Amino acid sequence: MELVDVTGVGSGAVFLIKGKANLLFEAGMAYAADAMVEAIRRELGEDGKLDAVLLSHSHYDHVAGLPELRRQWPELKSYASRRAQEIVKRPGALAVMRRLSAEAAEAAGLPWDSSYDDADLRVDVALEDGETVTIGDHTVYAFATVGHTRCSLSYVVDGEVMLCSETVGVLGEDGGYMPSYLVDYLGAEESISRSRAIPVKEIILNHHGPVGEGQRDHIWDLLEEKLAESKEIMIRVMNEAPDDSAALRELERIFHAGIDKKWQPDEAFYINAASMMKTLRRQFPERFARRFCLIAAADRHRGIGNKGRLLVTIPEDQALFSRLTAGKIVVLGRKTFQSLPGGRPLPGRVNLVLSRNGASDRSLSREGQAADVFVCRSVPEALAKIDSLLAEKNLTDGDVWIAGGEEIYRAFLPYCRTAFVTRIDYAYEADAYLPDLEQEGFRIQERSGERTFFDICYEFARYEKKA
Numbered sequence: 001m002e003l004v005d006v007t008g009v010g011s012g013a014v015f016l017i018k019g020k021a022n023l024l025f026e027a028g029m030a031y032a033a034d035a036m037v038e039a040i041r042r043e044l045g046e047d048g049k050l051d052a053v054l055l056s057h058s059h060y061d062h063v064a065g066l067p068e069l070r071r072q073w074p075e076l077k078s079y080a081s082r083r084a085q086e087i088v089k090r091p092g093a094l095a096v097m098r099r100l101s102a103e104a105a106e107a108a109g110l111p112w113d114s115s116y117d118d119a120d121l122r123v124d125v126a127l128e129d130g131e132t133v134t135i136g137d138h139t140v141y142a143f144a145t146v147g148h149t150r151c152s153l154s155y156v157v158d159g160e161v162m163l164c165s166e167t168v169g170v171l172g173e174d175g176g177y178m179p180s181y182l183v184d185y186l187g188a189e190e191s192i193s194r195s196r197a198i199p200v201k202e203i204i205l206n207h208h209g210p211v212g213e214g215q216r217d218h219i220w221d222l223l224e225e226k227l228a229e230s231k232e233i234m235i236r237v238m239n240e241a242p243d244d245s246a247a248l249r250e251l252e253r254i255f256h257a258g259i260d261k262k263w264q265p266d267e268a269f270y271i272n273a274a275s276m277m278k279t280l281r282r283q284f285p286e287r288f289a290r291r292f293c294l295i296a297a298a299d300r301h302r303g304i305g306n307k308g309r310l311l312v313t314i315p316e317d318q319a320l321f322s323r324l325t326a327g328k329i330v331v332l333g334r335k336t337f338q339s340l341p342g343g344r345p346l347p348g349r350v351n352l353v354l355s356r357n358g359a360s361d362r363s364l365s366r367e368g369q370a371a372d373v374f375v376c377r378s379v380p381e382a383l384a385k386i387d388s389l390l391a392e393k394n395l396t397d398g399d400v401w402i403a404g405g406e407e408i409y410r411a412f413l414p415y416c417r418t419a420f421v422t423r424i425d426y427a428y429e430a431d432a433y434l435p436d437l438e439q440e441g442f443r444i445q446e447r448s449g450e451r452t453f454f455d456i457c458y459e460f461a462r463y464e465k466k467a
């Protein structure tokens, strides 16, 4: 068996496996398709035939060269997982592939023919995990390596060569490393173990190429180490950065700065990194500092309420509350929840209510409630519920608003990094108070300046607490 890099523009992305039947591993970028075809023809001769393309997953930089390959060799068959087969039928996925292909072509300064028929991106043969197929004189074993995507497959050809999906990690030429566990970090760990368990003579790493002879014995140790190291780096950056955009910029500097933008434009990196951040938060929630926001209106002595009611109602304060919390998760104590106007939940928000013993209280039940209402019996239960709601609604920590009263502010303050406080310059009679934010390490970062409503003077202040 002979293995040749036929990426065409650049290297390490597309490999030709020659035999009586000729196989291609991946189909590459759309803009590189002409150069790839030229490289394949150089190897196979003008009359040579390409029989099959083995795809590791459904991303644009792996499949978008397929239409051109089909134009050249109309009889070829494409192989991938069943999930990948479904994905390349979705109009939304096909549109994203066109857009990212166009951006990659622009970054590379190369033209590409966008007139291909989306149907040419189809997967002809869907493979299951652990399935073996015969393609001409080759035996191809496919095994799932879920992590980069849920549709990722790696292959072993003729029991000799392993063609790895990106899930196991991508090595740069200069010892650099790009983590790739977009959807499943634990899956990436398992994929390395699964790959390690199959003895082969040659290992081809995605976006890299053959693993050198000297490196083959310890490649899986190296990839395992790099994977774990990248997880620690990402968690540190995410915990230290003031917000996710700043974390993404820092991750770009660490992992992507040295990468040629032709191979991975910035947008593709940001999409991938944001996805990895989400995956880590989902799979290792205990490792992350929370960044919930607190929102309150407090008087000169930090008073917030009296006899179960607010001290005063200021329209501009209510408008700010409505604007900041719309569509988000609002965490409330049972007493505050039951004091809401009309006894109804806050509309257009998820109402997460804390109650130690009132979960069976009918007034808290979701029956007859227009808005989303969830009742949790403890802070840990609320944190777990918040995690599942964030994932379900595609929200982030900063979309969780701790809205009082006093008991709830105290219970959730350790999980807050930002506080929006309407500071009212008056001393009311009060029996509920906001904790002393300054004493808890918060500092004012922004203030509105004095505002008035009739004879009430107040200002809006944003506090932040450093990690």
Ligand SMILES: NC(=O)c1ccc[n+]([C@@H]2O[C@H](COP(=O)([O-])OP(=O)(O)OC[C@H]3O[C@@H](n4cnc5c(N)ncnc54)[C@H](OP(=O)(O)O)[C@@H]3O)[C@@H](O)[C@H]2O)c1
Pocket: 295, 296, 297, 298, 303, 304, 305, 306, 307, 308, 309, 310, 311, 332, 333, 334, 335, 336, 337, 339, 354, 355, 356, 357, 358, 376, 377, 378, 379, 403, 404, 405, 406, 407, 408, 409, 411, 432
């Ligand atoms: N100015 C403002 O911005 C603002 C905002 C909100 C509220 N407020 C005012 O604050 C006052 C209410 O504050 P509050 O401290 O008395 O009541 P609260 O915080 O609204 O509610 C307290 C109740 O929450 C539940 N709870 C508290 N900690 C819990 C925990 N760790 N696990 C499970 N459940 C827990 C308990 O419910 P069960 O008794 O059912 O077990 C507890 O009785 C009112 O006057 C209200 O108007 C002011």
